[in-house]
Amino acid sequence: MKILGIESSCDETAAAVVEDGRNVLSSVVASQVEEHRLYGGVVPEIASRRHAEAIVPVVKQALDDAHLTLKDIDAIAVTYAPGLIGALLVGVNFAKGLSLSTGIPLIPTHHLRSHIASNYISNPELKPPFLCLVVSGGHSHIVMVEDYTDMKIIGKTRDDAAGEAFDKAARTMGMPYPGGIELDKEAEAGNQFAYKLPRPVVNGAPYDFSFSGLKTAVINLIHNTAQKGEELNKADVCASFRYAVVDCLTTNFLKAAEDYKINTLVIAGGVSANSLLRSVLDAECKKRGYKLFMPDKSLCGDNAAMVGSQGYFEYLSGNTAEADLNAFATKSIEQG
Ligand code: KG4
Ligand code: ZN
Numbered sequence: 658m659k660i661l662g663i664e665s666s667c668d669e670t671a672a673a674v675v676e677d678g679r680n681v682l683s684s685v686v687a688s689q690v691e692e693h694r695l696y697g698g699v700v701p702e703i704a705s706r707r708h709a710e711a712i713v714p715v716v717k718q719a720l721d722d723a724h725l726t727l728k729d730i731d732a733i734a735v736t737y738a739p740g741l742i743g744a745l746l747v748g749v750n751f752a753k754g755l756s757l758s759t760g761i762p763l764i765p766t767h768h769l770r771s772h773i774a775s776n777y778i779s780n781p782e783l784k785p786p787f788l789c790l791v792v793s794g795g796h797s798h799i800v801m802v803e804d805y806t807d808m809k810i811i812g813k814t815r816d817d818a819a820g821e822a823f824d825k826a827a828r829t830m831g832m833p834y835p836g837g838i839e840l841d842k843e844a845e846a847g848n849q850f851a852y853k854l855p856r857p858v859v860n861g862a863p864y865d866f867s868f869s870g871l872k873t874a875v876i877n878l879i880h881n882t883a884q885k886g887e888e889l890n891k892a893d894v895c896a897s898f899r900y901a902v903v904d905c906l907t908t909n910f911l912k913a914a915e916d917y918k919i920n921t922l923v924i925a926g927g928v929s930a931n932s933l934l935r936s937v938l939d940a941e942c943k944k945r946g947y948k949l950f951m952p953d954k955s956l957c958g959d960n961a962a963m964v965g966s967q968g969y970f971e972y973l974s975g976n977t978a979e980a981d982l983n984a985f986a987t988k989s990i991e992q993g
Contacts, residue, residue, distance in 0.1 A: 658731045659723075660972070661761075662965030663716065665748030666740025666768045667794070668699045669958070670711035672719035674730070675965030679777050683722035684962040687711045694834045698824070705743035712751045719961070727759055734764040734968020736771065737978075738985035739795070745984035757980050764968040765978045769796055769990045770808070772925040774967035775952035775960070783950050788919045790910045791990070792934075793926035794820035794835070797906070799864050799913050800990060802923070805970035808990055811913050812864025819902055820928045822868040826875045826898050830891055840895045841931050847896030852878060854901040856908075864913045871901055903933045911941055920947045930957035 659682070664671040673684040689707045693699045720726060735752035737745060756763040769791050776783050785805055791798040797819045799812040817825075820837055827836020832843070854874050859865040875898045882889045914922055922942055928934065935951055942949040956963060971977075976993065 658969060658972070659725065659729055660764070660965045660968045661716070661719065661730045661733045662766075662961035662963070662968055663712075663733065663735040663748045663752050664771070664959055664961040664964045665708045665712065665744050666736045667744060667959060668693055668704050669960070670708045670715050671959065671961035671964075672716040673961035673965045674719055674723040674725060675778070675962055675969065678774070678966045678969030679781055681778055681962045681965070682725070683719045684960055685715050685718045685722065686960050687715050690835065697828055697834050699741070701741045701743055704741055705747055708744055708747035712747060716751075727755075727761070730761055732762045732764055732968065732972055734766045734964050734971065736768045736964055737765040737982060738767055738988035740768055740986065742984060742986040745986070749982060749984045753980055753982055762972070763978045763982065764971050764976060765982055766964050766968050766971055767988065767990055767993050769793070769798070769926070770806075770993060771963040771967040773800070773802060773923065774970070775925060775956040775963040776923050776950050777966050778962055779953045779956055780950045783923065786919065787921035787923045787950070788910070788914050788917065789923040789925055790906060790929070791925050792819045792906065792928035794818060794824065796926070797866050797868070798990065799910055801917065801919070806974040806976065806993055810989070810991060811917070812862065812866065812909055814866040814868060815859055816867055816869035817872055819866070819868060819906060820926070822872040822902060823928065825872050829876050829879050830894065837928065838930065841899060841933070843892050844895035844899040844933070847890065847892030847894070849896040849900035851890060851893035852897040854878075854897055856901060856905055864909050866905055866909060868902065868905070871905070899931070899933050903931065903937055906934060907937050907941060910938075911945075914947065920945070921950070922947050923950045925952060925957075927958050930954050
């Protein structure tokens with residue numbers, strides 16, 4: 658079954674063709690990041706306009722790259738939640754129009770479920786059940802994936818997402834948006850024990866996260882040092898901050914795995930590209946005899962291959978939509 662996936666939830670317009678949920682025939686991503694960089698973050702109104710301009714050529718390119726036409730497509734999967742509402746609406750309305758005019762079935766796909774599905778592409782042998790750490794720019798969840806379309810949130814952030822904390826810390830140090838990847842690179846040259854930063858916990862909720870205090874602590878460190886006229890070692894700050902975030906993420910994730918007695922662990926979302934997160938989990942899972950699955954770095958960020966993949970499993974579970982499909986800025990991964 659060949660599915661055309663469409664993604665427009667944030668600042669990437671993407672389309673892909675995926676066969677049977679795991680085999681990527683084409684994947685096109687048009688990023689707007691250069692333009693948003695001017696403003697230090699995503700400007701929703703600009704994002705919607707750029708999606709509207711890019712969606713037709715991006716979908717055409719995905720079909721061309723797969724050497725297919727719309728006649729070969731069995732279903733259209735589109736990200737309908739969560740994300741920037743104006744941005745989501747571009748993809749949803751385009752997909753609805755295409756479905757209506759061709760008669761090809763439409764599949765509404767949840768963005769975070771799609772991030773998880775990037776692992777089905779990178780790891781052909783991976784099947785639920787497993788425990789997944791979903792870490793993106795807007796969300797930080799520990800999710801029990803009972804089945805491809807059956808999930809339960811075990812823990813989540815009470816305030817900032819991990820990616821958001823990385824981006825804000827990076828911005829305070831003058832790094833361009835999105836700073837997470839830059840901070841990760843800079844951290845490679847630093848000493849992670851150089852600056853002491855807190856490891857916030859949420860009392861009574863051992864799998865929940867809280868990153869806003871940690872973010873404030875690093876911002877205060879940067880500002881206070883500047884006020885005193887002292888020199889800060891940027892690589893050391895990056896390394897110490899990255900270590901603190903990864904420590905919080907891995908501690909709770911590994912505790913959840915132990916408590917729920919599950920030994921297949923998976924990571925997903927933009928922050929799953931973080932080199933320290935990947936290496937710490939790799940080492941800890943080896944120590945414990947757990948199986949760890951990660952997406953290829955090229956599939957960690959927003960793309961439509963993951964939408965085509967999750968769309969396949971949604972379709973198999975009977976999840977299709979009609980022309981009254983709407984987009985939603987927020988929606989739980991449990992509801993799909
Ligand atoms: O999943 P994603 O591409 O978009 C959302 O759905 O939000 O995640 C983007 C987030 C950004 O905050 C970005 O800075 C972060 O993922 N990110 C990273 C790295 N690469 C991307 N954070 C830390 N280390 C990285 N290597
Ligand atoms: Zn995303």
